[in-house]
Amino acid sequence: MRRLPQALARADTLDAGIQKTVAHESAYKQVTGRAQYLDDIPEPPDMLHLATVGAAQACALIENIELDAARCAPGVVDIITQADIPGSPDVSPVFHGDLLLAGECVDYVGQPVVAIAATTLEAARRACAQVKVRYRAQQPRLSVQEALNQKDLVLPSQTLRCGDVDTAIANADHQLRGDIYLRGQEHFYLEGQISIAVPNEDGGVRVYSSSQHPAEVQKLVAQVLAVPLHRVQAEVRRMGGAFGGKESQAAALACMAAVFAVRNQRPVKYRMPRRDDMTQTGKRHDFWNQYRVGFDRDGVIRGVEMDLAALCGHSADLSDGVVDRAMFHADNAYFYPAARISGHRCRTNTVSNTAFRGFGGPQGMVAAEAMLDDIARALGADPLDVRKRNLYRGNRNTTPYGQTLDEELLPLIEQLEQTADYRNRRQQIRAFNASSARIKKGIALTPVKFGISFTSKHLNQAGALLHIYADGSIHVSHGGTEMGQGLHTKIAQIVARGFGVDLARVHVAATATDQVPNASPTAASAGTDLNGMAALNAVNTLKQRLLEHAAETYRADIEQIGIRDDQCWIGERAIPFNELIKGAYLARVSLSATGFYRTPGIGYDRAAARGRPFLYFATGAAASEVEVDLYTGEYRVTRVDILHDVGDSLNPAIDLGQVEGGFVQGMGWLTSEELLWNERGQILSNSPANYKIPTAGDVPEVFNVDFFNRSHLAGKADEETVFRSKAVGEPPLMLAISVWCALRDACASLADYRFSPPLGVPATPEQVYFCARAAKNFAEAQS
Missing domain, CATH: 3.30.365.10 (Aldehyde oxidase/xanthine dehydrogenase, molybdopterin binding domain)
Incomplete structure (x- = not known):
């Protein structure tokens, strides 16, 4: 038994393009199997596949790594350790300590120590079994209580205070104490962690990633390769779920694939099998x-x-x-x-x-x-x-x-x-x-x-790029990523509503760092709030240009001109939207605009x-x-x-x-x-x-x-x-x-x-x- 919101029943009476029950833009493709995820992209014959050797100890020094048998394994093309990374081995999102490959020591069971590229994933995984790593084991720390007792923290503790707590509790009629332990949660996205890297002729790379944060993928790949950011492009069309698990941790796969792609000048795919994914990626705390x-x-x-x-x-x-x-x-x-x-x-x-x-x-x-x-x-x-x-x-x-x-x-x-x-x-x-x-x-x-x-205040910003083509169709790029939550659908509705045109005119492009730079992750429930406002800002810029063009062309007061129902209205006269756009193009009106938004009124000391x-x-x-x-x-x-x-x-x-x-x-x-x-x-x-x-x-x-x-x-x-x-x-x-x-x-x-x-x-x-x-x-x- 399922009772639906009243809003669904009344949705078709609301404004076209928004506040309306519109199918997810990829729903038909997903149901029919036509929606393309990274593992669906046809593989070129020279593509390499990656696998890694995970640490067998939770806390240990690495004494020796023996790679000879793995190098001779069938299908193996390249093997790297931390020393082979051309730039920084650190792929941390904010602080330090998240290493692409372990160096002198390992810090958890499963931490990647060696990476192998082979002609097939099976060949790479078989070669990993040939790698021998000798450890000097140390005592691991595995619980919150142990860490608290030893005052071992990754960052200093913080405290919020208001009022005189001790006095308030002491003077209250009743007092209680309690505690609760909450275990974490595995993201269990349907599409596992995956990335594809394709080298280019300038020593750079284009990375296709299942990531909530393409800009961070771009930044970390550039750091690992020791190249400027403009040599790296990151793109995300869609993800098969993420739930936060692809906000920071997807970057490591992109970095690993990029290193091998540039070293070997061949396209590289790094797709984690589910067991590796559940071992090597973080959870809810x-x-x-x-x-x-x-x-x-x-x-x-x-x-x-x-x-x-x-x-x-x-x-x-x-x-x-x-x-x-x-x-x-x-x-x-x-x-x-x-x-x-x-x-x-x-x-x-x-x-x-x-x-x-x-x-x-x-x-x-x-x-x-x-x-x-x-x-x-x-x-x-x-x-x-x-x-x-x-x-x-x-x-x-x-x-x-x-x-x-x-x-x-x-x-x-x-x-x-x-x-x-x-x-x-x-x-x-x-x-x-x-x-x-x-x-x-x-x-x-x-x-x-x-x-x-x-x-983090600086993340509360977003950009968008909007083009209107000469036939009246609209192309939108924004910094948010689509992971099944319907962000692209909502952005298309916002743009259609903003212009006053049919939703069918609007297409939302894949998210790419060479279209919208420096974008924040799609997280914190702010994807629509931020990117929708940025897209609307671009819409308003272009709409103003179109209204000024119409006022000049038809010698009308701009206050009497509006765009609605897919037409430009000048008083009682209706001009089809595509005719308006064609006229604007012939009049050399710019039909492209960027949009930007930053959340107002926030700040935390x-x-x-x-x-x-x-x-x-x-x-x-x-x-x-x-x-x-x-x-x-x-x-x-x-x-x-x-x-x-x-x-x-x-x-x-x-x-x-x-x-x-x-x-x-x-x-x-x-x-x-x-x-x-x-x-x-x-x-x-x-x-x-x-x-x-x-x-x-x-x-x-x-x-x-x-x-x-x-x-x-x-x-x-x-x-x-x-x-x-x-x-x-x-x-x-x-x-x-x-x-x-x-x-x-x-x-x-x-x-x-x-x-x-x-x-x-x-x-x-x-x-x-x-x-x-x-x-x-x-x-x-x-x-």
Whole structure:
């Protein structure tokens, strides 16, 4: 059963080209198999294929590498170690330590040590088995707790402060402490990591990459080759999923392929088999979160202290920003009058963890929601009531880092509370649990408040290049990348709406660094906000030229001229758009323009830990109901109701897909996707056989999604986003926290809802079983 947003029903009555249910621009190609991904490109006969030798130790010195047998292996063309890299071997996105190939030592099991190019991938992999590496093993550090004890951090800890925390907690009516360990998550994109490099005659290379950040691919390839940036072009047509896993870590494949391409003057493909991909690429960060909270008799928080410790891996990668965002979202939707929130970036001998949808935000939010549940159980109150009492509202609207909220979540939550029939269902669940010995039900309604903007200010910029050809067709290039989320479709709609022409006129090109330079990654849910505004800026430039041309040509007042419905209107006279363009070309009017946008009004002082890192907040809420089998720990998600604020949706169907998909992916992280390593630091969950992502059978039986309906966005967001839309990429993932809370709620029923039993992430059946046992033991001890 699936109830669709009302916006889908009314979409065809809205303006043409935007706020309309338009199919994804590649949907037909993807369904029919015509959409071309990198591995679909026909291979020239001289193409080389790459494979790497991964380290067998998590922490060791390299004493010797024996390559003779591999050099003689059939099909082998070239072999390199770190010493053969012409430029810098460091391919870190921000800091240092991410090496293309290991040098004197290795820092995690699977770290590439040797790379081999052969005529086929199979030949390259067979040759890798012939390489002998001798190590001098050292003691690895594998856990957050070990790193904290040894004060081994990839970067210094940071703290957000507001108010007198210790006094606020001490003077509160009640105090609680708690902690929770959240495991990471494998990106599990359908298209694995892959890159193709084609050398050119000038010592440079063109790289085709499955990357969210072509500009960074260009920069790092240039650094590795020791050539200027203009010698490298990076291009991305589409990705078969990314979820953050191709923001920084795709660059290494492009760099490796480029080195071999230039060395051998042959095209090179580097495609990681799934097992190598899951071993050599980073995940969502594990977090160990601890809290101390003081609250009054109604559950209203007076003071909070939190420590958020992330398992970063052997290098920084993007961990600084990930932990920052976890700290920014450790309040989720709740006002902390006094707070001290610290973030720790722990170094371990594991693969360097990286961006994942939500970028640390989910890990911070789970800590907040676990704490609110604990407060409610301590008071014997309904968790929803405690949540509502602590929401940002009125003059309680300043975050611990000093940003004032314009958005209020209470109207949205109360609307969902009614449409999901939360109160009646809560009573029914209590009655059911009282009479059922084996099956227990649980329900939870949790909010999401997610900041939209890159927290690194310089990334909040975008460019676009727009051409109108003489036949009236429009060609758009922008800096964002398409990974299935519908960005290109939305950009085409924005351009069509901006001009007032048919959507069929607009074509969005592959993303390429020689079309739009210095572009930011497609991440932080800001792809449409940034690139849509840049494209609209270019549209407005060209549209003004066309209006001035029409005014001069037809001797009319420019104020009386408009373009709509694919025609130029001069009073009551309609000129077809392509006729207008032909006339402009003959009159030598430039029909090409660049666009640029930088997010206004944001800025964060990291030293002072104060500022406005986000332009606005995306908000939503979800109510989830579960059934738990106490004998086995198995469970079902029986119903989910979601109300999410997407502003004035640019494309309701695409936004619906993002909400549904994000929720299910978040549910996978919180319930079934378990990453495990052994005591040697070797990953155990390295294939679909031992890592469980959600399937169609895990989708809730009743899945109701609707968009929050209001006439305009709250605060400044309605003025400063493209056509008053709101970002929708990452926030829905965190709606799935309601499932985790509902599982805990079901187990808490065994203790008459007066105890919050510990439940890890992911909440596998084993975890749920032990959670229920803990609640039962508590109840027995109390009796």
